Amino acid sequence: MTDDRPADERHVPVLLQRCLDLLAPALAVEGAVMVDSTLGMGGHTEGVLSAFPHVRVVGLDRDTQALELAGRRLARFGDRFTGVHAVYDEIRDVLEDLGIGAVQGVLMDLGVSSLQLDEVERGFSYAQDAPLDMRMDATRGITAADVLNTYDERDIARILRVYGEERFAPRIARNIVAARAKAPLARTGELVDILRASIPAATRKTGGHPGKRTFQALRIEVNGELETLERAVPESIEALAVGGRIVVEAYQSLEDRIVKQAFAAGATTSAPPDLPVVPDTHQPYLRLVTRGAEEADEAELALNPRSASVRLRAAERLRPTPTHMRRTHADQHGKAPRRTP
Numbered sequence: 001m002t003d004d005r006p007a008d009e010r011h012v013p014v015l016l017q018r019c020l021d022l023l024a025p026a027l028a029v030e031g032a033v034m035v036d037s038t039l040g041m042g043g044h045t046e047g048v049l050s051a052f053p054h055v056r057v058v059g060l061d062r063d064t065q066a067l068e069l070a071g072r073r074l075a076r077f078g079d080r081f082t083g084v085h086a087v088y089d090e091i092r093d094v095l096e097d098l099g100i101g102a103v104q105g106v107l108m109d110l111g112v113s114s115l116q117l118d119e120v121e122r123g124f125s126y127a128q129d130a131p132l133d134m135r136m137d138a139t140r141g142i143t144a145a146d147v148l149n150t151y152d153e154r155d156i157a158r159i160l161r162v163y164g165e166e167r168f169a170p171r172i173a174r175n176i177v178a179a180r181a182k183a184p185l186a187r188t189g190e191l192v193d194i195l196r197a198s199i200p201a202a203t204r205k206t207g208g209h210p211g212k213r214t215f216q217a218l219r220i221e222v223n224g225e226l227e228t229l230e231r232a233v234p235e236s237i238e239a240l241a242v243g244g245r246i247v248v249e250a251y252q253s254l255e256d257r258i259v260k261q262a263f264a265a266g267a268t269t270s271a272p273p274d275l276p277v278v279p280d281t282h283q284p285y286l287r288l289v290t291r292g293a294e295e296a297d298e299a300e301l302a303l304n305p306r307s308a309s310v311r312l313r314a315a316e317r318l319r320p321t322p323t324h325m326r327r328t329h330a331d332q333h334g335k336a337p338r339r340t341p
Helices: 016-027 042-050 064-073 075-081 088-097 114-118 145-151 153-164 167-181 188-198 201-206 212-223 225-238 253-266 298-303
Strands: 035-038 056-061 079-084 104-110 242-251 287-290 311-317
Touching: 016 042, 016 104, 016 242, 016 311, 035 042, 035 088, 042 104, 056 064, 056 075, 056 088, 064 075, 064 079, 075 079, 088 104, 088 167, 088 225, 104 225, 114 253, 145 153, 145 167, 153 167, 153 212, 167 188, 188 212, 212 225, 225 242, 225 253, 225 287, 242 253, 253 287
Parallel strands: 035 056, 035 104, 056 079, 104 242
Antiparallel strands: 242 311, 287 311
16 A cells, blocks of 8 residues: 655654754854755755755655655755765765765664655565565665575574564574475565564563564665664764764664764774873864763654654764775775666
């Protein structure tokens, strides 16, 4: 079933006003440019373009359907918005292609989008039967069915344990392999049945839907989310002008840990502790703008239930990043061609 409603009726951006407040000092610069690295249905970008009439936004998304929907939503802003088919670790290549230097803001709203959850046939939801797909970019890459039908039992268990923090990962993996020996797995409903049979009834009563952790783990594996994020955060910091700000919304602990560690590394001197004078090249290149990770308050939760697990962090660029931190185009590999709608 496809939802034909326009994007602004289908998507409420998480912590929109807080994101705008955090970005405002950096976006006050005349001619400011912000990159919305996870455009989705364009809610955050619409907020930025409305609040800051002088700002241009470049929106990235690997999901071509999201780009199309957001493009319609943001058409009234004309050339102040540019949508690009790209993954967020390609941020500097995208900016170079567009002839844009350092930017004043980067916004990342991680995880699965409202669009992907709501479009049943994409296979992201365990609530309804659908093909085992889970690709954020439906034009390329392996599907969840590929993972379940071709990975060996040990790898499936590892994915479920590490990416889903699933305590019954070995049992689930064993049952998946046994089921696929009879016929390849093709539908989310088949996987949910395996999960119900694998997880003890007492745990199912108290631990939420038995599919939650496994579906998260498969989605992360299919889309290479954590590896991409590990590249994307330093790339995004490198794309910032001095005084620019990066705001990241994460929705599970593995994502948040990557962001936290990257921000902490930038906000800490790299000089040996016994050095009497710290050279400029070893001074922190980031300032933490938020105190730890911020969460949604009661008002936000009432407005948008999907904000329940959000962890928001922000940092400001203090100086150019040390040369040894820079990544060159030679470090980029396996990138598919980008498309500007």
